[in-house]
Amino acid sequence: MGRPAREVIGVIDTEGDCAEWTFPAEPGAVRSARVAVRDQLRGWDLDGLADLTALLVSELVTNSLRHATGPIGVRLVRPAALADALRVEVSDPLPDPPRERVARPEDEGGRGLQLVAGASQSWGTRPGTNGKTVWFELAVPE
Numbered sequence: 001m002g003r004p005a006r007e008v009i010g011v012i013d014t015e016g017d018c019a020e021w022t023f024p025a026e027p028g029a030v031r032s033a034r035v036a037v038r039d040q041l042r043g044w045d046l047d048g049l050a051d052l053t054a055l056l057v058s059e060l061v062t063n064s065l066r067h068a069t070g071p072i073g074v075r076l077v078r079p080a081a082l083a084d085a086l087r088v089e090v091s092d093p094l095p096d097p098p099r100e101r102v103a104r105p106e107d108e109g110g111r112g113l114q115l116v117a118g119a120s121q122s123w124g125t126r127p128g129t130n131g132k133t134v135w136f137e138l139a140v141p142e
Helices: 028-043 047-067 112-119
Strands: 016-023 072-079 085-092 122-128 131-139
Touching: 016 028, 028 047, 028 072, 047 072, 047 085, 047 112, 047 131, 112 131
Parallel strands: none
Antiparallel strands: 016 072, 072 085, 085 131, 122 131
């Protein structure tokens, strides 16, 4: 069984396996977050989720870089009560929740939350005392 998870920015304490990182709000954070997520999922024998999770984390970390200043938290949780789910949380110090919008074909951005919503079994945002957390859950293949 994993250790209790610590609070990052607005993160609810959860029992289960947990891995978390804090990245500076710099362009290299996106790549670093992808590498950390892929490595952790391999360690948990969840290679089948690595590409999708890394893609969605990249989108959310990129959103944080564009709109917030300050550290970006990334956390993976395999909740003890939900053996068939992986929860992923990206937090930043900006209190405003992101808005899902429909990107026009010529837009270079604006598709990140659409990807998260379409690829995850659930997602949402949660305010914290020092910012917000955007989270999503993926089904763990049997």
